[in-house]
Amino acid sequence: MPADSSRDTGLQPERTTLSWTRTAAGLLLNAMLNLRSGYVHDAVPLLVLSGALVVAAAAVSGFGCVRRRQLARRGPAALADPLAMRVVTAATLLATGTGLASVLVGHWG
Template sequence: MARPHVIDATGDPGLQPERTALAWSRTALAIAVNALLSMRAGFVAGQPWLVAVGVLLFGASGAAIAIGTVRRRHLSGERLVITPPAGALAGVAAATLVAAAGGVASVFVGGDA
C-alpha cells in the first residue's frame, strides 16, 4: 500500500479544504437522492432488489460523508495530507456505478401504477 503524501502547511490554504469538503457533501447528497429514488421505485413496483439497492446506496452516502469529514481534517491541519484515504475513490466510483444502475433499472421496471 502506498504511503500518503504529506506536506507542511505553508500558511493560509485558501478555500481548498472547504471546496473539498463541499464536493464530498455534494457527492453524498447525490448518492442519497439516488437511494431515495431507487427505494421509491422498488416499493411502487414491488421489486425488493431495487429497495436493497437503495439501502446500499444510503450506506454509501454515509460513507461519503465520513470521508468528507476526514478529508476536511486532513486538509485543514498543520500538515496537509494530499492523498485521499485508501479505497475512498474506488468506493465512490463503485457507489456511483450502483446508483447509475439502480436509476436505469428503476426506469425500466414496470409498475402497476
C-alpha cells in the first residue's frame, strides 16, 4: 500500500526523540552509579567499564540529536541510521555488563 503524504503523523517524531533522550539519560545514570561503586571498592576494571559507558551515553545522546534534526527536516518517514541502532545496542549491552560487574564487585568486594 503506497504511503499517503497527507497522513497525520501524530506525535511519533516527538516520542522518538524523547526515547533517545531517556536512553542516554539511563546510560549516564548507570555509568555514574557504577563509577561510584568502582571508586568505593577500588575496582579498576569496573572504573574502565564505567568510563566506556559514559562515552557510550555521549554517543547515544549525539545520535539522538542527529535523529531529532532528521525528523524535524524530513518528518517521520526519515529512516533511522543503522549505525545508530548498532551503537545503542552495544551501549545497552555495555550497561548490562557494567551493572552485573558492579553487583559482583559489591557482593565479593
